[in-house]
Amino acid sequence: MCQRKDDLDQVNAQVLVIGFGAEQSGHHWLEQTCDLFPLLLDPQREVYRMYNLKASWLRSWNPRTLRFYIRALKSGRKWRGIQGNSNQLGGDFIVGADGIIRLAYRSGEATDRPEIEQLLALLRTLQQDRDPR
Amino acid sequence: MLRVGDKAPDFSLTAVVGEPVSLHRTLETGRAILLVFLRHLG
Numbered sequence: 001m002c003q004r005k006d007d008l009d010q011v012n013a014q015v016l017v018i019g020f021g022a023e024q025s026g027h028h029w030l031e032q033t034c035d036l037f038p039l040l041l042d043p044q045r046e047v048y049r050m051y052n053l054k055a056s057w058l059r060s061w062n063p064r065t066l067r068f069y070i071r072a073l074k075s076g077r078k079w080r081g082i083q084g085n086s087n088q089l090g091g092d093f094i095v096g097a098d099g100i101i102r103l104a105y106r107s108g109e110a111t112d113r114p115e116i117e118q119l120l121a122l123l124r125t126l127q128q129d130r131d132p133r
Numbered sequence: 134m135l136r137v138g139d140k141a142p143d144f145s146l147t148a149v150v151g152e153p154v155s156l157h158r159t160l161e162t163g164r165a166i167l168l169v170f171l172r173h174l175g
Contacts, residue, residue: 001169008167011165012164012165013164013165013166013167014159014162014164014165014166014167015166015167015169016154016156016159016166016167016168016169017169017171018146018168018169018170018171019170019171019173020171020173021173023149026149027149027150029149029171030149030150035150037169038148038149038150038151038154039148039149039150040146040147040148040149040154041146041147041148041149042144042146046144047144047146047170048170050135050142050144051135051142051168051170052134052135053170060172085173086173088172088173089172090169090170090171090172091170092167092168092169092170093141093167093168093170094165094166094167094168095141095156095160095165095166095168096165097160097163097164097165099140099141099157099160100138100139100140100141101135101136101137101138101139101140101141102137102165103137104135104136104137107172110172119167123165123167126165127165130163
């Protein structure tokens with residue numbers, strides 16, 4: 001996502017990253033991953049529940065997830081443990097400028113995310129709908 | 134369950150760096166928003 005910031009700017013989209021855990025963990029994430037977008041903290045996961053994002057041990061800890069973490073550690077990423085519910089799944093939502101949900105992608109497993117091209121295509125469509133020049 | 138076509142519920146969360154952020158206030162800029170919910174911060 002960070003590598004595609006210019007593309008996201010071109011489609012005039014704002015990105016809000018939402019996580020849970022302590023503020024210190026948030027700073028660590030910003031250092032290790034990406035500090036180009038705001039990271040908001042939802043310590044009680046109320047917004048996660050509001051957006052119907054589930055926690056699942058079975059979906060969170062499978063061989064694909066473990067391979068992902070091993071690759072991340074091998075690439076030099078520092079591991080500081082997981083705060084809060086380690087079974088929480090993530091997701092991606094696109095909210096149009098009119099406040100209507102245009103994409104509701106709830107991860108089926110830990111490494112399940114939509115392709116950035118899919119996100120950009122939808123954001124491009126929304127931008128064209130707003131500004132049909 | 135929230136679906137495509139539903140109105141996005143508002144929320145206000147504190148940013149790790151910066152001010153509290155409200156979804157509906159952010160929408161006042163007239164731009165679409167991509168919400169990325171992380172699995173965890175580890």
